[in-house]
Amino acid sequence: MGVTEYILHRSPINSALYRYMTRLGVVMDYVAFIMIISLTGGTKSPLQPISYLILLHASLYWSFTGAMVATYMVLIGYIGVVFVVDGGFMAADLPRHLFNFAFTVMIGVIGGIIVARERKHFVEKGIFENLAKKDYLTGLYNHRSFQEQIRETITQRKHFTLVMCDIDYFKKINDRYGHQVGDAVLIAIGHLLETVIPEDQGRAFRYGGEEFTIILFTPDRQPAIALLQRFIAELKKLEFGSDDDKFGVSMSFGATVRKKDQKSEELVAAADMLLYAAKEQGRDRVVWG
Structure with missing residues (x-):
């Protein structure tokens, strides 16, 4: 995530590299997250909340649909870690798994809605600012x-x-x-x-x-x-x-x-x-x- 943000910070917002990294960055974060929690205790890892940052990251760059896709992928990755690292679903751990599932979905949905709404407001604000700064007839600045x-x-x-x-x-x-x-x-x-x-x-x-x-x-x-x-x-x-x-x-x-x-x-x-x-x-x- 740090590498992605650094590249985005250094790249012009209209460049191809910027657009490419906004899409690839979330995937890189997702892969890193799966590797990290696999190496630090599986689903009991104290780094599990990193998944929420990934969902917010996806909401920011992929909008609401992307946040839902990212939520689905995080849940799939979580299930994979359960089977590969935790040794499967244990009865004693089911409440914790259900809580993690529910909270992940909640963060994905709420984060996606909030970011989508703020993005809409930002676009509308940009349109109004542009109208205030430009001549309606010629399109030149006023x-x-x-x-x-x-x-x-x-x-x-x-x-x-x-x-x-x-x-x-x-x-x-x-x-x-x-x-x-x-x-x-x-x-x-x-x-x-x-x-x-x-x-x-x-x-x-x-x-x-x-x-x-x-x-x-x-x-x-x-x-x-x-x-x-x-x-x-x-x-x-x-x-x-x-x-x-x-x-x-x-x-x-x-x-x-x-x-x-x-x-x-x-x-x-x-x-x-x-x-x-x-x-x-x-x-x-x-x-x-």
């Missing part, structure tokens, strides 16, 4: 998440790149084609931002309306410029509207690298001024500061 992320990034990094951007003439798109088409534009741009910007290099947010922000985890302009150029190139390929009235969109960008000791409000204000400058210069461009 303004609130941006404020949290920029504070966290400032704590972790002295220098990084902040980009403020918005869709050029978005109001005209809504006025001419309708809000459904406008929403389709926002959704497409949100998807494109997630596609172009790898998670380990940055994160995009819907700041509000047609405005987006991007935090790039790089203190150098060149990697940031390359990512923005790639995004702009892919953006120019997008088409919206009907077959006989197609149109494309462009975006304006204000980008700046955080200076040492620059606060989040100052950084956002600086990037916002650069975005305004991009619009003043004719839109469809990146202005660096």
Whole structure:
């Protein structure tokens, strides 16, 4: 169990090794348990309660069904130890065996129910937290998440790149084609931002309306410029509207690298001024500061 927990602790939660060990770990614990009680007095072993930990372990990683399977296997193993080590069921030991059987089943059922219920609550909590942090339309993280992320990034990094951007003439798109088409534009741009910007290099947010922000985890302009150029190139390929009235969109960008000791409000204000400058210069461009 200790080996299993160590490997799980050291492995990324989404890795294949993590998923593999959550399944194999319970089996390893079960085999170790049978060997231990066989060597320490059979069913009279003081280590018999380890079986309850195995059931809880199975409940945690295998859910309720797994806990029931584990309970069945523990009982089978217990019976095997009775015959191989204890020499069979003796009349004097029947009350103890019945108690162990009943308590094992109780731990398996109750443990499975409790863990299954808590897991359901945990999943629901995660869903609600995700809804609170993400924009319902684009799927990007929202303004609130941006404020949290920029504070966290400032704590972790002295220098990084902040980009403020918005869709050029978005109001005209809504006025001419309708809000459904406008929403389709926002959704497409949100998807494109997630596609172009790898998670380990940055994160995009819907700041509000047609405005987006991007935090790039790089203190150098060149990697940031390359990512923005790639995004702009892919953006120019997008088409919206009907077959006989197609149109494309462009975006304006204000980008700046955080200076040492620059606060989040100052950084956002600086990037916002650069975005305004991009619009003043004719839109469809990146202005660096």
